[in-house]
Amino acid sequence: MAYSTISKPSDYFNTKLYTGNSTDNHAITGVNFQPDLVWIKRRNQAANHNLFDAVRGATKTIKSNLTNAEATVADTLKSFDSDGFTLGDDATVGEVNPNTYTMASWNWLGANGTASNTDGSITSTVSANTTSGFSIVSYTGTGANATVGHGLGSVPKVVMVKTRSGTGNWINYHSSVGNTKYLSLNQTNSAGTTNQAWNDTSPTNQVFSLGNSSEVNGNGTTMIAYCFAEKKGYSKFGSYVGNASTNGTFIYTGFKPALVILKDSTSVSNWMIYDNKREGYNVDNDHLKINTSDAEGTSDDLDILSNGFKLRTSGNGENKANATFIYMAFAEEPLVANVSSSIPATAR
Numbered sequence: 001m002a003y004s005t006i007s008k009p010s011d012y013f014n015t016k017l018y019t020g021n022s023t024d025n026h027a028i029t030g031v032n033f034q035p036d037l038v039w040i041k042r043r044n045q046a047a048n049h050n051l052f053d054a055v056r057g058a059t060k061t062i063k064s065n066l067t068n069a070e071a072t073v074a075d076t077l078k079s080f081d082s083d084g085f086t087l088g089d090d091a092t093v094g095e096v097n098p099n100t101y102t103m104a105s106w107n108w109l110g111a112n113g114t115a116s117n118t119d120g121s122i123t124s125t126v127s128a129n130t131t132s133g134f135s136i137v138s139y140t141g142t143g144a145n146a147t148v149g150h151g152l153g154s155v156p157k158v159v160m161v162k163t164r165s166g167t168g169n170w171i172n173y174h175s176s177v178g179n180t181k182y183l184s185l186n187q188t189n190s191a192g193t194t195n196q197a198w199n200d201t202s203p204t205n206q207v208f209s210l211g212n213s214s215e216v217n218g219n220g221t222t223m224i225a226y227c228f229a230e231k232k233g234y235s236k237f238g239s240y241v242g243n244a245s246t247n248g249t250f251i252y253t254g255f256k257p258a259l260v261i262l263k264d265s266t267s268v269s270n271w272m273i274y275d276n277k278r279e280g281y282n283v284d285n286d287h288l289k290i291n292t293s294d295a296e297g298t299s300d301d302l303d304i305l306s307n308g309f310k311l312r313t314s315g316n317g318e319n320k321a322n323a324t325f326i327y328m329a330f331a332e333e334p335l336v337a338n339v340s341s342s343i344p345a346t347a348r
Contacts, residue, residue, distance in 0.1 A: 005131075006234040009331040012109045012132035013234075015258060015275040016084065022099035024075070024089045031084040036110030036127050036136060037226065038077060038085050039064070040095070041288055043102040043278065043296040047095045052077040052085075055114055055127050055136045056224060062162055064185050064290050070164040070224075104278060104288070106259060108134050119149030119206040126151035133229030138164075143219030145199050147207040156203045156227040157237040158328060160185060161215070164222040168215040171197050173208070174326045176239035177265050183326070186291050191265045203227075233334035237327070239265070244321035248302075248311025251327065256306050258332035261290070264316070264323045272318060276304060276332050283312045306333075 006012060010032050018028050020042075036054040041047070049064040058079050062070050075088030076096050085105075090097035097103075110127035117126045122142060128135035128151030135151045150156060157175040162168070170185035177183060179202045181191040197216055201209035208227065210217040217223070230237055236253040242264075243249055260274045271290035278286045278296065282303040286296050301318050303310045309329070311319040318325070 005232050006331070006334070009234050009255070009258065009333065012129065012134070013258060013330045014107050015277045016105045016107060017277050018103050018105065020087075020090065020097040020099055020101045020103055022089050022091070022097060025078070026087040026089075026097055027081065028084040028087065028105065029081075031105075031107045033107075033109045034080055034082050034112050035085060035107035036080065036112060036129075037108040037134075038080070039106040040077070041104050042095060042098065043104055043288070045101060046293045046295050047098075048093075048293050049290065050076065050096055052080075053127075053136050053224070053226075054080050054110065054112070055125060055138045056164065062164070062224070064170065065292050066186060067167045067169055069166050104275070106273075106275065108132075110134060110136050115151065117149035117151050119151075120147035122146045122148050122210075124148050124150075128152055130154070131231075133231045133235060135227045137225040137227060139223050139225070141210075141214075141217040141219055141221045141223055143214075143217060144212055146210045146217060148210060148225070149207050150203070150225070150227045152227060152229045153205055154229040155205050156208065156229045158226075158228040159203060159208050160226045162224050163215060163218065164224055166214075166218065166221055168218075171213070171215050173198055173203070174265070175202070175237060176324075176326045178202075179209075183263060183265060185271060188268045188270055188291060190267050228328065234331045236329045239324050239326050242311070242319040242321055242323045242325060244314045244316075244319055246312055246314055248313065248319045250305075250310040251308045251329075253308040253329045253331070254334070255308075255329075255331035256333045257304050257309055257329045259328075259330040260302070260304070260309055261328040262318065262325050263327075264320055265326045266323050267316070267320060269317045269320070272301070274302060274304070
């Protein structure tokens with residue numbers, strides 16, 4: 001039996017659901033830590049995704065479904081707090097605190113602080129949690145092949161990059177797709193091939209590499225990157241092949257997932273995101289689409305199990321026959337939490 005390196009995953013990632021109230025200083029508590037990345041989506045009506053992180057600072061939002069540059073909106077997320085975050089009245093855009101609307105937030109712990117990193121040819125500002133394998137990396141592009149320090153001390157399997165000071169697609173590295181290809185978080189496209197994204201070079205335990213694409217390394221352009229390294233019993237990043245059956249593919253993660261993100265890397269398809277709080281029961285685990293503003297869908301797509309997840313749909317977007325899907329998964333509970341405990345996680 002493989003033991004988890006993290007006995008309580010909710011100390012590092014947690015989904016928090018809440019209802020908006022359109023009032024100032026609306027405190028969202030119960031996250032269990034001070035989050036460094038907060039990703040918010042309205043559930044019961046169409047609205048953009050909004051991502052806030054402590055490296056860029058409160059009130060600064062980027063949207064996973066759009067190419068827009070970073071916007072500073074004072075009445076959105078106002079602060080990152082010891083047990084969650086505080087929202088403004090959201091009168092400007094109505095996407096993070098709209099009155100009576102149900103909301104989902106996905107929260108990750110970084111370092112609760114930043115450090116300058118000179119491991120790469122570009123100096124970066126980093127908030128890195130080496131225990132959970134997550135870092136937020138801010139840097140300014142040069143327009144020439146470069147490397148950027150990520151601060152993890154282990155090799156990231158996923159890197160998501162977005163321009164801050166200009167418009168541009170989200171450019172994503174996933175180890176299952178490889179360093180010659182990329183996926184775009186805001187698009188449905190299959191994996192594209194170019195050396196201008198990652199310079200045909202895989203990340204190391206110190207840096208990730210960049211080509212000269214303006215969407216990852218524009219000269220003088222400020223950028224943000226989210227980096228994820230795999231940690232046993234807490235996170236898993238891999239791929240599976242669909243079978244177009246309601247008795248679908250089973251993906252072993254070694255833990256009970258709290259969050260699953262998946263995308264068909266070989267075909268046009270949406271990015272799907274599931275968590276253990278909406279609705280939280282098999283097979284009724286509702287999806288949102290990262291690349292659209294769509295309201296929450298209610299189709300029965302997958303089971304969340306004690307040791308992984310299993311597809312329960314024949315739909316092309318999740319389980320297309322012979323298609324290769326990439327996934328990201330984070331744990332609710334490890335299969336076995338630590339060497340002093342032999343109590344396994346349970347499915348619902």
